[in-house]
Amino acid sequence: MKALILTVAIITCLGLVLAVVLxxxxxxxxxxxxxxxxxxxxxxxxxxxxxxxxxxCRAFAESAVKxxxxxxxxCPVGGNDVMAKVAGILxxxxxxxxxxxxxxxxxxxxxxxxxxxxYDGIASxxxxxxxxxxxxxxxxxxxxxxxxxxxxxxxxxxxxPETGLPVVDEEKCTACGACAKACPKAIIxxxxxxxxxxxxxxxxVNKDKGPAAKKACAAACxxxxxxxxxxxxxxxxxxxxxxxxxxxxxxxxxECEAMCPTGAIHGINFLKPLDKEAVKARIQARxxxxxxx
Amino acid sequence: MARRTFSIxxxxxxxxxxxxxxxxxxxxIPPVVYxxxxxxxxxxxxxxxxxxxxxxxxxxVAEPGGFVSAFIHSSVSGTVKxxxxxxxxxxxxxxxxxxxxxxxxxxxxxxxSETLVTDIPDDNKAILDKIRLGGIVGLGGATFPTHVxxxxxxxxxxxxxxxxxxxxxxxxxxxxxxxxxxGEQVVVGAAILKQVLGxxxxxxxxxxxxxxxxxxxxxxxxxxxxxxxxxxxxxxxxLRKRYPQGGEKQLIDAVMHRQVGSGALPISVxxxxxxxATSLAVYDAVLKGKxxxxxxxxxxxxxxxxxxxxxxxxxxxxxxxxxxxGGIPEDAAKVISGGPMMGRAVANLDAATLKxxxxxxxLTEKQTRRRPETNCIRCGKCADACPxxxxxxxxxxxxxxxxxxxxxxxxxxxxxxxxxxxYSCPAGIPLLDIxxxxxxxxxxxxxxxxxxx
Numbered sequence: 144m145k146a147l148i149l150t151v152a153i154i155t156c157l158g159l160v161l162a163v164v165l166x167x168x169x170x171x172x173x174x175x176x177x178x179x180x181x182x183x184x185x186x187x188x189x190x191x192x193x194x195x196x197x198x199x200c201r202a203f204a205e206s207a208v209k210x211x212x213x214x215x216x217x218c219p220v221g222g223n224d225v226m227a228k229v230a231g232i233l234x235x236x237x238x239x240x241x242x243x244x245x246x247x248x249x250x251x252x253x254x255x256x257x258x259x260x261x262y263d264g265i266a267s268x269x270x271x272x273x274x275x276x277x278x279x280x281x282x283x284x285x286x287x288x289x290x291x292x293x294x295x296x297x298x299x300x301x302x303x304p305e306t307g308l309p310v311v312d313e314e315k316c317t318a319c320g321a322c323a324k325a326c327p328k329a330i331i332x333x334x335x336x337x338x339x340x341x342x343x344x345x346x347x348v349n350k351d352k353g354p355a356a357k358k359a360c361a362a363a364c365x366x367x368x369x370x371x372x373x374x375x376x377x378x379x380x381x382x383x384x385x386x387x388x389x390x391x392x393x394x395x396x397x398e399c400e401a402m403c404p405t406g407a408i409h410g411i412n413f414l415k416p417l418d419k420e421a422v423k424a425r426i427q428a429r430x431x432x433x434x435x436x
Numbered sequence: 437m438a439r440r441t442f443s444i445x446x447x448x449x450x451x452x453x454x455x456x457x458x459x460x461x462x463x464x465i466p467p468v469v470y471x472x473x474x475x476x477x478x479x480x481x482x483x484x485x486x487x488x489x490x491x492x493x494x495x496x497v498a499e500p501g502g503f504v505s506a507f508i509h510s511s512v513s514g515t516v517k518x519x520x521x522x523x524x525x526x527x528x529x530x531x532x533x534x535x536x537x538x539x540x541x542x543x544x545x546x547x548x549s550e551t552l553v554t555d556i557p558d559d560n561k562a563i564l565d566k567i568r569l570g571g572i573v574g575l576g577g578a579t580f581p582t583h584v585x586x587x588x589x590x591x592x593x594x595x596x597x598x599x600x601x602x603x604x605x606x607x608x609x610x611x612x613x614x615x616x617x618x619g620e621q622v623v624v625g626a627a628i629l630k631q632v633l634g635x636x637x638x639x640x641x642x643x644x645x646x647x648x649x650x651x652x653x654x655x656x657x658x659x660x661x662x663x664x665x666x667x668x669x670x671x672x673x674x675l676r677k678r679y680p681q682g683g684e685k686q687l688i689d690a691v692m693h694r695q696v697g698s699g700a701l702p703i704s705v706x707x708x709x710x711x712x713a714t715s716l717a718v719y720d721a722v723l724k725g726k727x728x729x730x731x732x733x734x735x736x737x738x739x740x741x742x743x744x745x746x747x748x749x750x751x752x753x754x755x756x757x758x759x760x761x762g763g764i765p766e767d768a769a770k771v772i773s774g775g776p777m778m779g780r781a782v783a784n785l786d787a788a789t790l791k792x793x794x795x796x797x798x799l800t801e802k803q804t805r806r807r808p809e810t811n812c813i814r815c816g817k818c819a820d821a822c823p824x825x826x827x828x829x830x831x832x833x834x835x836x837x838x839x840x841x842x843x844x845x846x847x848x849x850x851x852x853x854x855x856x857x858x859y860s861c862p863a864g865i866p867l868l869d870i871x872x873x874x875x876x877x878x879x880x881x882x883x884x885x886x887x888x889x
Contacts, residue, residue, distance in 0.1 A: 260783055263806055270869045273876065275783045276527030351521075351529070 179232055180204045186228040187218060192296050194219045194319025213237050219333075220297075220317040241335040243318035245299070245311050247291075249330045250346040250407065251284040252306035256360040272327035280359035283349045285309070285330055294325035313340060335390045340412035343393055343400055345370075347407045350383040357405070364407040370399035373426060398422055439644075441676040442686040443693075445823035447856045449679055449777065451645055452606045455736040455743035460613045462730075462747040463760060465540060469512050469751035470522055470532040470788040471497060476573040477580045478504030483533055489516045494543040494727055497533050506581045507571035511729040511749035513541040525754075525773050525790075527783035535751070545725045552620050553723040556666050560632050563722050570721030571728050571791075576600055576682065576711030577778065579792040582718065585710070586632050588703045594633040595706030598691050599626045599715055601642040601649065602675065602682035605775030608795050610732040611712045613745045615642070615649040619656045622712055625719035627660075627667050629710055637669040639691050640712075643677045650674050679777060680854040684709045686823050698850050713794075728791050733757070737798030739765045748789055755785045757796060769801035777855045807864030818857035818867055824850050828857035828867045835874025843878040851875045 183204035191199035195218050197206055207216045213235045218225050223239045230237040262278045264270060268290035276282035287307045292300045299315035300322055302308070309322075313336070323331040330348055345364055349356045353365035366384030378392035379399060388399070388408070400408045401422035410417060474480040479502035491497060491510040498508040514537040522532040542548060557563060568583040588594055599622070603611040615622060623640075630638040640657075642650050654672050661667040675681055675690055685696045687709055694705040702709055710718075713731065720726040733748045735757060742761040754771070758764050764771070772779040774795055782796075818828035826847055834843045843849075848871060857867040 263804075264869055265809065265866050267870075267873075269873045270866075273872050274526070274780065274869070276523070280527075282523070282528050 177208050179208050182232050183207055183229050186221075186225060186232070188220045188225065190220055190296060190317075190319075192220060192317075192319045192321060194317065194321065207233065219243065219319050222317075243333045244313055244316050244336045244340075245318060245320075245322055246332050246334045246342075246344055247285070247309050247311060247330060248332055248344065248346050248348050249283075249285040249308060249328075250362040250409070251279060251281055251360045252308060252362070254306075255362040256281055256284060268325075268327050281349055281351075281356070281363065283328060283330075283351070284347075284360065286328065290325045290327070291322035291331060294321040296321065337390070337395070337412070341395055341410070342390065342412070343395055343397060343408060343410040344388055344390075345386045345407055346409045348385060350385055352384055356384065362406055365405055367404060369402050369404065370408060373398050373402045398426055402426070439676040440673070440690055441678045442681060442689040442823065444689070444825050445821050445856060446678045446680065446686070447821050447859050448677070449606050449859065451677065452738075452776075453609050453612070453645070454607070454738070455734055455745060456609045456612060458609070458613070458743050458745050460610070460617055460732050460745045460747055463749070463752065463757060465512055465537055465749055466752050466756040467537055468517070468753075469535050469537065469749060470753065471508060471511065471535065471751040472524060472788065472790055473498045473501075473508060473531045473533070474524075475508060475579060475750070475790040475792065476506045477578060478502060478506070478584075480531065481505055481508045483519045483531065485510075485516045485519070485533060487516050487518050490514070491516060491535060492541050492543050494546050494725075494729060497535075500581075504581055504584055506573050507569060507727065509571055509727040509729055510535060511751050512537045514538040523784050523787060525782050525784065525787045526780065527787075532751075532788065543725075547724040547726070552624070554624055554660065554664060555723070556624070556628055556631060557722075563628060563632055566722045566725075567718055569727070570717070572714065572717050572721055573728070573791055574711055575713035575717060575728075575731060575792060575794070577774070577792060577794065578684075579790070582710070582714060585708060586629070588633075588708075592703045593706060594636050594703060594708050596692060596708075597626065597630045597633055597636050597638040598687055598707060598709045599629075599638065599640040599712060600682055600684075600687055600709055601640055601646075601653075601712045602687065603646070603712075604643060604677070604679045604681040605777055605779075605795075606679075607736050607797050608734050608775050609736070610734045610745050610794055612646050612649055614712055614716055614732060615646070616652055618716055619649075619652045620660070621719045622715045623653065623656050623660055623667070623670065624723070625715035625717070626670065626710075628718055628722050629708075629715065630670070631666065633708055635669070637671075639671055639673045641673045641675055641681075641687060641691055643681060644674050645677045680823055680852070680856065683823060683852050683854060685852070698847050731789075731791060731793065733789065733793055734795040734797075735761055736795065737768065737800075738803070739767050739800045740798045741765070748793075750791055751788045753786055753788050754782060754796065757789070758785070764798065767800045768798040770799045770804045772797040772799060777859070778853065806866070809865055810863045812863055812865060815862060817860045817862065821856040821860040823854060823856060824852060826851060828861075828871060831874055832865065832867050832870045835870045835877075838874075838877065840874075840877045840881050843874045844881060848875045849878045849882060 187200035195203050197203040226237050256279045258278050259280050260278050266288045268286040268288040271286045277286050285308050289302050291309050297315050299312045300309050303310050318333050347364035349363045356363040356365050364385045368381050370386050371379040371381045376392050376394050378389045380387050397410045400410045401419040481498035482501045483498045485497045492513045495510045497510045514535050517534040517536050519533050521529040524530040572582040573579040657670050688707045717728050730747050730749045733746050735744045771782045773782050831848050855868050
């Protein structure tokens, strides 16, 4: 019995002494941390996706607290709401950014782009791209192994078995950019979502000259420049035999889409389907009017 | 005789040298050639001809685009049709010079006679210049510009020249035929290289599965060294058959028992390695005035009736070569440029040969079928087989995870892509395919860091 009491007493005393030591040490070597880091981290989405360019939400918060302004910090997942909260905590002003979405710029479906050889290696775009240009005659298009799907942490991408191309679920896409980084062919672009999701873009990145591009894929941009000549807003630039629509300048008139001879320009989320003939007639009438003048 | 070979890893694939009895025969000149401006490691060459220009065989059509780059010469005579992008062997766009063939008119400065010249000039600088102007690159596969390799950085000293006649890749026989048919020229070329490097001793390493070549080269050296002191200090070293003995670092280990460190060049242990075909090209450039305009290509495969070793003009479309030999057999599933271990499947038969194209191999569906991939069973066979002493099972995992830092720590950048790991894996894991992406990432990280410094 005596031994028992002695044991309890010694352990208790030891505990008390060590507690005091621990308290003093903690006090002495305390690391001062900005309490705002925790606050900022709390309002972050917590996905740790790395879309902002930092290792995770904590790293983003640490960097944001130290920064002079929030120009180089943006959480694509949380968007403007989260950034407004972060700015509130840190006392900065932040400009609202247009929400973006991942856009797959390839329309080389199985029907449009015939396979010219058979790939029997492992299902990884990265490996496939390190070996050769791909199993179609287009050296720029989607390789179809789904590296982007594997990279997406939000389940926003899936492969369409019919076309062999990835499909973006706009509701789920947070525009973190992981898919764009994973794509060895740099096909995926983050574009502003546009009003009610409406946007017009060139769904092709083929830099080959017209005949070669057309031979490889029926829906390729052949670099003919009709779209650039048609556009009245100077939104389209033609470079390296491929057109690019600047989302900042595009007014969504869809004239380029109607004029594109290969259907490489896509307009999506519009309420009405495009009446190509009507748009063409409108362009023709405008041309005639111009000539009259 | 001690049966020497390298000390780490390696595998023993069947050597399948079925075209070994076929003498090198010249392929007829195709109607059109497509000469790529990127036939070597380093900066692509810059075209100096325009459509409509008349060119002769041996005329410069592209000049080096940097220090590590090479001259490119016309392999035919005719008219330049176009200079522009065209798909290469892998299907990617590359600038090619298209030349329509008219006759076969050579530059007057090229000595086309068969007489053997053994008179090596004394001026090393002039020799180096001729090698540079001849567009000579390493023809063993890496196509590294030879004049760069022969100009060791200050402070390093070459102690031995090794001529690589291993030809350890299965199926390939062009180096073997070159040794048999052009042995004298190869030895003279080696003597030139040896003199440029400062009269170092020279070892011609040949694997034991080529006894005829070993005997022939020994004889040639005996005759030549009796005639001139310039051929002293040359020897033939038979090596035990083992893949990848022809790898530069493996060969140095086998011949000199020295290990080249991670990221270091062979010159750091006093060695310079040149291929047999490169040696022949040096002889041609220095003593005959002939730049690289053709190279010998082995065309082989069990499914192929007409095995051949052909002397092919640079820029010949692959389809033309295969048609000459009777077309592609029905049961052929893949055409591979190079050997079965390191070669790559050709995506596009309209593509043209390069200086470094050593072989076309046709394999059947059965021969190229991949084993289904199963989980790694941690047997360690890949680590045993790796001639660089790496751990492929670990590197493939890191490559899949994309952990660049760990890849670099585990020396993924030292991978020589020989394929021994993949060959030995019982689980059918495509180790090399995956590690290659990790190696690329590690090299890119190292380059980025060096640029910052």
